[in-house]
Amino acid sequence: MLYFAPWKKALVLGLCLLGVVFATPNLWYDLADDAGQARREIAQLAEFGGTPDAELTARAEQWPSFAPVNVVNLGLDLRGGAHLLVEVNIEDVVVERMQSLRADARQALRDAGVRQYTNLRAEDDNVSVRITNAAEIDLALEALGGLAQQVTDLSLGAVTPDLLIRPEDDQRIRISLSETEEREVVNRTMNTSLEIVRRRIDAAGTREPTIQRQGERRILIQVPGVGSAEELIDLIGTTAKLSFHMVDSTTGNLTRAPGPGKIIYPDIEDVGLGYIVDRRALVSGEELDDAQPGFDPQTGEPVVNFRFNNSGARKFGRATAENVGRPFAVVLDGEVITAPTIREPILGGSGQISGSFTVESAQQLAILLRAGALPASISVLEQRTVGPGLGADSVAAGQVATVIAFVAVLVFMFLSYGTFGLFANIALILNVAMIMALLSVIGATLTLPGIAGIVLTIGMAVDANVLIFERIREELRRSKGVARAIETGYERAFSAIIDANVTTFIAAVILFAIGSGPVRGFAVTLGVGIITSVFTAVMVTRLMVATYYDKRRPKTLEV
Amino acid sequence: MRLKLVKSETNFDFLGLRKLAAIVSAALVIGSIAIFAIMGLNFGIDFRGGTTIEARTQGPADLAVIRSVTSGLGLGDVSVQEFGRPDDVLIQVEEQPGDGDAQMEVVTIVRVALEEALPGIEIRRVEVVGPKVSGELIQAGVMAILLAVGAVLIYIWLRFEWQFSLGAVAALVHDVIITIGVFSLVQLEFNLSIIAALLTIVGYSLNDTVVVFDRVRENLRRFKQKPLIEVLNLSINETLSRTVMTSVTTLIALLSLYFLGGEVIRGFTFGMILGVIVGTYSSIFVASVILLWLGVKRDWSKPDPEAAGVQFGSPDAP
Numbered sequence: 001m002l003y004f005a006p007w008k009k010a011l012v013l014g015l016c017l018l019g020v021v022f023a024t025p026n027l028w029y030d031l032a033d034d035a036g037q038a039r040r041e042i043a044q045l046a047e048f049g050g051t052p053d054a055e056l057t058a059r060a061e062q063w064p065s066f067a068p069v070n071v072v073n074l075g076l077d078l079r080g081g082a083h084l085l086v087e088v089n090i091e092d093v094v095v096e097r098m099q100s101l102r103a104d105a106r107q108a109l110r111d112a113g114v115r116q117y118t119n120l121r122a123e124d125d126n127v128s129v130r131i132t133n134a135a136e137i138d139l140a141l142e143a144l145g146g147l148a149q150q151v152t153d154l155s156l157g158a159v160t161p162d163l164l165i166r167p168e169d170d171q172r173i174r175i176s177l178s179e180t181e182e183r184e185v186v187n188r189t190m191n192t193s194l195e196i197v198r199r200r201i202d203a204a205g206t207r208e209p210t211i212q213r214q215g216e217r218r219i220l221i222q223v224p225g226v227g228s229a230e231e232l233i234d235l236i237g238t239t240a241k242l243s244f245h246m247v248d249s250t251t252g253n254l255t256r257a258p259g260p261g262k263i264i265y266p267d268i269e270d271v272g273l274g275y276i277v278d279r280r281a282l283v284s285g286e287e288l289d290d291a292q293p294g295f296d297p298q299t300g301e302p303v304v305n306f307r308f309n310n311s312g313a314r315k316f317g318r319a320t321a322e323n324v325g326r327p328f329a330v331v332l333d334g335e336v337i338t339a340p341t342i343r344e345p346i347l348g349g350s351g352q353i354s355g356s357f358t359v360e361s362a363q364q365l366a367i368l369l370r371a372g373a374l375p376a377s378i379s380v381l382e383q384r385t386v387g388p389g390l391g392a393d394s395v396a397a398g399q400v401a402t403v404i405a406f407v408a409v410l411v412f413m414f415l416s417y418g419t420f421g422l423f424a425n426i427a428l429i430l431n432v433a434m435i436m437a438l439l440s441v442i443g444a445t446l447t448l449p450g451i452a453g454i455v456l457t458i459g460m461a462v463d464a465n466v467l468i469f470e471r472i473r474e475e476l477r478r479s480k481g482v483a484r485a486i487e488t489g490y491e492r493a494f495s496a497i498i499d500a501n502v503t504t505f506i507a508a509v510i511l512f513a514i515g516s517g518p519v520r521g522f523a524v525t526l527g528v529g530i531i532t533s534v535f536t537a538v539m540v541t542r543l544m545v546a547t548y549y550d551k552r553r554p555k556t557l558e559v
Numbered sequence: 560m561r562l563k564l565v566k567s568e569t570n571f572d573f574l575g576l577r578k579l580a581a582i583v584s585a586a587l588v589i590g591s592i593a594i595f596a597i598m599g600l601n602f603g604i605d606f607r608g609g610t611t612i613e614a615r616t617q618g619p620a621d622l623a624v625i626r627s628v629t630s631g632l633g634l635g636d637v638s639v640q641e642f643g644r645p646d647d648v649l650i651q652v653e654e655q656p657g658d659g660d661a662q663m664e665v666v667t668i669v670r671v672a673l674e675e676a677l678p679g680i681e682i683r684r685v686e687v688v689g690p691k692v693s694g695e696l697i698q699a700g701v702m703a704i705l706l707a708v709g710a711v712l713i714y715i716w717l718r719f720e721w722q723f724s725l726g727a728v729a730a731l732v733h734d735v736i737i738t739i740g741v742f743s744l745v746q747l748e749f750n751l752s753i754i755a756a757l758l759t760i761v762g763y764s765l766n767d768t769v770v771v772f773d774r775v776r777e778n779l780r781r782f783k784q785k786p787l788i789e790v791l792n793l794s795i796n797e798t799l800s801r802t803v804m805t806s807v808t809t810l811i812a813l814l815s816l817y818f819l820g821g822e823v824i825r826g827f828t829f830g831m832i833l834g835v836i837v838g839t840y841s842s843i844f845v846a847s848v849i850l851l852w853l854g855v856k857r858d859w860s861k862p863d864p865e866a867a868g869v870q871f872g873s874p875d876a877p
Contacts, residue, residue: 077823085692087659229685230667237660381659383666383687390613390683390823397821405815409808415562416804448824449752452816456759456831459812460766463805467770470801477567496773499718500766506710507762511755514703516696519755526759558561 004546012539016430019532022437025063025071032071035063070440075447075521078395080388081224082232085381088193088217090186091124092376094177097185098122101163101175104147105129112143119172126176134171141167144175153180186216192375194219199371200235218381229385239333239377240368242285244316245277247327247339268335269356275329275336282319282328287312289349291369293362296354302362303354306369313349321345330355332365398451405455406432413462417469420559423544424465427536431461434532435525444528447521457529463500464537467493473559482557486549490542497534505530564807565800573795573843574788574851580844588733591740598743603750604686606700608654608693610665613684616677619645628676632668643822647683659689684823700754704735707761715765719772720856726849727768730841734764737837738830752827760834763809767802768842774798775850779857787854791847806839 004012025032038059042052052060063069076083102122109117109129116133117140131140148163162181166174177185190213197219201209210222226232248262254274258264261280267273291306308316320328320342329339330353337355357365410428413421435454439446472489480488508530511523604611622639625648629637635653642649650669655661666685673680688696708731716724735757742749774794782790813835817828 087691228670228682230663230670233663379659379689380663380687381689381692383663383685385685387681387683389615389681394821394823397819401816401819401821404819405812408811408815412562412808412811416564418561448821449755449827452820452824452827452831455812455816455820456809459809460763460805462808463766463801466801466804466808470798470804473567473800474797492777496770499715499769499773503711503714503765503769504759504762506714507707507758507765510703510707510710511758514699514706515751515755516699519751522752522755526762 004543009543012543015535016434016540019430019434019437022068022070022441023433024067025069026436026440028063029071031062032069035060036069036071038062039069068440070443072436072439073443073445074391074395075445075450076222076224076384076391077386077448078391078398078446079224080227080386080391081222082226082229083382083384084221084229084232084236085214085383086219086221086236086378087381088189088219088374089377089379090189090217093185093189094125095122097177098125098127101127101147105144105175108143108147109140112139114140114143126174128168128172128174130170130172132171137167137171137173140173141165144173147175151180151184153183155183156180189375190217190219193378196372196374197221197236197378200367201232203367203371204231204235219378225388226385227387229383233380233383235364235367237378237380238368239374240285240365240371241333241373242288242369243281243331244283244319245279245281245329245331246319246323247329248276248278250275265329265331265334265336268332268337275339277329277331277336281331283308283312283316285369285373287315288369291366293359293366294352296352299354301354302357302359303352304357304362304366304369305352306350308349308351310349313347316349316351317345317347321347394448398448402451402455402458405458409458409462413465417559419548420465420469420472420541420545423541423548424462424469424537426544427465427540428458428461430540431529431532431536432458434536435529438528438532439525444524445521446525449519449522450525453522453525453529457526457533460504461529461533461537464493464497464534465541467496467500468537468541469559472557476557476559482554483549485557486545490538494538497538501530501534563800564803567800569796569799570792571796571799572792574792574847576844577848577851580848584733584841584845587737587740591736591743594740595743598746600739600743600749601746603748604651604654604688604693605751606693606697606749608662608688608690610652610662610669611684611686612650612652612666612669612682613642614648614650614673615681615683616646616648617679620648621677622648624676625650625673628672629669632672634665634668643825647822654690654693659687659691662687662689696751700751703754704757704761707758708732711761711765715769715772719776722850722853722855723772723776725853726846727765727772729849730768730838730846731761731764733841733845734760734834734837738833741833742830747826747829750826752824753830756827756830756834759831760838763831763835764838764841767805767838768846770801771795771798771842771847772850775847779855783857788851791851795843795847802839802842806835809835 038056041056042060045052099122102120105127106120114131114136116136117129117131120129121127129140131137144165148161148165150159151162152158153160160178160180162178162184164176164178168174194211194213198211201211201221201223208224210220212220214220221232221236223232251264251274252272254264254266254272256264258276261278262276263279264274264276267275287309289307289309291304294303294305295301296303324342324344327339327341329336331337337353410425413424413428415421417424432454435457468489471493472485475485475488476482505527508523508527512520512527515523620641622641626637626639629639629650629652634655637653638651640649641647652665652669655665666687670682708728711731712724712728715727738757738760742753771794774797775791778790778794810832813828813832817825817832820828
């Protein structure tokens with residue numbers, strides 16, 4: 001028990017050394033952080049065959065190149081930043097799909113010669129029609145069946161149709177998305193949304209944003225260093241669906257029936273004014289190649305200049321050539337920005353949107369148009385923003401609290417257990433170093449509750465040692481020899497240590513699994529702290545106690 | 560000379576106090592439930608939805624001015640209070656009708672109004688939780704606590720006997736209920752981090768209980784003829800020094816955090832301090848008393864007294 005095999009001694013010492021080495025960068029946080037960043041940039045450059053400039057090299061050389069450079073990530077609550085949880089309204093996509101499916105169904109029925117039907121309508125998630133002539137039902141089913149396409153279901157590994165077409169009572173036929181296709185729609189929409197949100201945030205020039213999918217239809221966005229999330233919300237929350245439509249007429253009644261194939265869009269400025277336009281767009285924003293903010297050379301007003309890609313330019317050229325003298329509407333997210341009259345065919349594929357823009361709004365619209373439209377609208381569910389001032393204050397307060405707690409516990413342990421207390425203290429210091437090292441290496445994020453977790457671990461880490469020392473005291477009272485007392489002390493205390501720490505660890509795991517954000521940060525430090533504290537108490541102090549006993553061979557022992 | 564909080568050998572008759580302890584615990588639990596039922600918890604926006612804005616003014620904040628500015632915005636119930644220091648204010652706006660986007664607008668409205676009325680004000684923190692998320696957070700919080708208690712019940716049952724498991728869980732539930740009762744009483748904000756504190760209390764309280772139980776298990780094997788009540792008393796006395804030591808070191812750390820760690824985590828540390836105190840009490844006076852009432856099976860399958868208590872074996876054993 002008191003004998004440590006040389007390899008074991010080396011292993012324990014090696015682990016302690018590693019802990020200290022990997023924790024060191026945190027002592028010079030800013031320096032190491034900056035050097036680490038520079039190193040990553042250099043590595044990235046090297047990948048593309050570039051060479052770093054002098055400044056970058058100098059930054060990287062602030063920190064010895066052989067030493068580990070990873071530091072603990074500070075959470076948004078410590079360094080300031082914005083945290084947004086948004087939900088993608090996938091229903092939008094399905095509703096739109098049903099609208100176009102309805103048009104396709106009408107066409108398919110016409111092509112198949114099914115004439116006697118009523119009530120062809122699109123609901124939120126299905127399209128239904130009633131075939132009045134019972135004899136034509138089979139024909140209709142066959143015609144509508146032609147609308148379905150085969151898609152591969154990756155989870156089933158099979159090919160299934162994307163639409164379910166079922167006859168119902170009362171000679172109705174209902175078309176809806178198959179389960180496979182529903183899943184596909186969700187995944188497609190989420191992937192596109194993620195990509196577009198990422199492009200928009202990158203275009204706005206923020207550094208190190210985290211953008212990840214969460215759950216089925218949510219996106220978590222974390223942007224450090226942003227003091228206010230409002231601009232971010234404007235940037236993300238806008239669908240930015242741009243389209244060009246021919247205008248039929250204007251109306252003052254926004255709720256009137258627009259007529260078949262038409263739709264009413266309100267004017268963005270003029271409340272009460274609406275435009276009756278063709279539901280079908282001439283060209284949509286997807287065919288934009290570029291959009292830039294600029295100024296109208298004549299009026300000096302801010303405008304957005306855009307350029308279509310080839311097919312967009314062709315479509316737009318043909319449409320404007322056919323409709324000279326008529327107005328068309330530029331529609332953004334269901335509102336008409338402007339409705340100029342076509343004076344001559346626009347063949348080059350470039351154009352200019354003028355509305356009542358400010359310089360900022362023109363710039364923002366250009367970013368949004370460049371990044372592309374979101375496939376569905378987005379709603380913000382949760383926002384947490386911490387200003388840099390508060391973050392810095394929290395770091396300072398956390399540091400002070402940790403240091404004071406640390407010193408107080410060290411003193412208390414020494415007073416209570418003397419030499420053995422000193423052993424426990426060294427183990428405690430190593431313990432904190434190991435926590436920092438592990439957090440740095442696994443790239444965990446340290447939050448304010450995370451600091452609380454470390455402080456709590458400091459308080460609780462001594463528990464294992466206390467259990468052992470108290471046990472040794474007891475065994476000494478039972479007048480066993482010193483060596484025997486130490487041995488049984490460790491042996492007997494072991495099951496209590498394991499049981500006590502496993503239960504706390506269970507709580508930490510559950511916190512991690514269920515918690516979010518800062519709470520998760522707490523769970524991580526608590527969990528890591530439990531592992532390192534058991535290791536340091538059981539292995540490190542025992543190594544010290546064993547070495548001490550070996551050297552001194554004390555006849556009596558005071559613990 | 561050593562600092563000793565508890566003298567080397569104690570012989571307190573803890574379980575002799577079990578009637579008193581039962582009365583105290585029952586009173587505390589029933590009182591907590593009653594307070595909770597009457598006053599309710601002061602739920603933070605994590606669970607209630609709504610907006611929290613922390614701001615720092617130049618010079619001491621004039622709460623009256625801020626109140627009149629914010630209450631004139633038509634945002635419903637707005638609370639304004641000092642937060643840690645005289646120039647820090649915490650403004651809480653109740654959940655607005657409508658979805659998450661309606662909540663987000665509150666921030667802009669309040670910010671603009673404040674900046675106009677109090678030039679130089681610094682918005683330090685903004686938290687907005689929409690109705691959808693707050694509902695889920697409540698669910699997740701309750702789920703986390705139930706899961707933790709359940710997992711622990713099973714773990715202790717596996718490692719000990721079902722009587723121990725029930726005793727430990729009763730102590731846990733006791734601690735959680737009392738903590739919630741105190742939070743209702745002082746109307747401290749109950750938010751996500753308090754759930755984290757509750758879970759840590761679950762962990763800590765258990766830690767304590769398990770250490771006592773571990774000794775009970777060992778002593779039951781060692782003293783086969785001793786009445787259960789004496790075994791329990793002996794075990795608690797034997798572990799008393801450790802119980803006090805660990806509670807004190809943990810409390811030292813927590814108090815440091817409470818006074819120096821900043822306003823944001825004060826509620827969290829308060830919950831933990833409470834938990835450590837209640838948890839220490841309950842492992843002696845709730846867990847052990849329940850164990851006494853339930854009785855334990857004395858017929859342990861391993862008769863060797865020397866091997867008793869070591870279930871995992873020592874790490875060095877061949």
